[in-house]
Amino acid sequence: MCGRYAASRRPEDLQGIFGIEKWEPEETLAPDWNVAPTKEVYAILERPLKDAPTPRPVRQLRRLRWGLVPSWSKTPEGAARMINARAETVHEKPSFRRPFASRRCILPADGYYEWVTGSDERQLEEQGRKKRTRKQPYFVTPADGSVMALAGVYEFWRDPTLPPDHPLAWWATCSVITTEAERTPLAVAPAEGPGALADIHPRMPLMLTPERWDAWLDPARTDPDDLRGLLEPPPAGLMRAYPVATAVSSVRNNGPELLEELAAPEESTLF
Secondary structure (H helix, E strand, C coil): CCCCEEECCCHHHHHHHHCCCECCHHHCCCCEEEECCCCEEEEEEEECCCCCCCCCCEEEEEEEEECCCCCCCCCCCCHHHCCEEECCCCCCCCCCHHHHHHCEEEEEECEEEEEECCHHHHHHHHCCCCCCCCCEEEEEEECCCCCEEEEEEEEEEECCCCCCCCCCCEEEEEEEEEEECCCCECCECCCCCCCEHHHCCCEEECECCHHHHHHHHCCCCCCHHHHHHHHCCCCCCCEEEEECCHHHHCCCCCCHHHHCCCCCCCCCCCC
């Protein structure tokens, strides 16, 4: 899964990396080293601009709320549980199939956090029998220091309790797509602990490599069968993982120190 990540890149940097044509400086978000569900996050997407003379899609940097609210939902309750969409079923689930067909985005990240527990608890979780307890956090990030482009979908929801011209009448929300975690060795593994992403958690966010960005963001591509080809996991061996302080487990903590690598895990875990 993806339940927490870090996003500290400036809009100016993202603009150059992703070829963004449009972003509003007044919508700038502060760097966030502990992005949690329901927070506002940056997303790269392609849509026509309002009142533009031509309807062509424009690549934009937008603020979305993490936790998708389906357009048909009566209330926004449950958004915190809709932070992830599974790559295997995103094309058919009622909450995600329409956004997957026409409203896809990229969520730029430094990397994501995941918590490791013992092997017995992991087996129960994989069987859907128990929610595992969070223990030692690890930070997973591209080994070459590049931005991590998380595949996402987004949706618009109209709050029926507010008048149409109210500034909060429309919600723009998103989910991160996840896939099976890699079982191949990490590009850089910690001296103690997991040697592969699957040793940390059975799922991982789907990272899009640059050659897929244009196709993923293209709103003209709407055939689910065609789009499912873009859900293939990235090549193996691109990621590194290392233990970080358990301070990240509290959303009250936020700062670059959360990304500092520990010499050894703070808590004993089994692999």
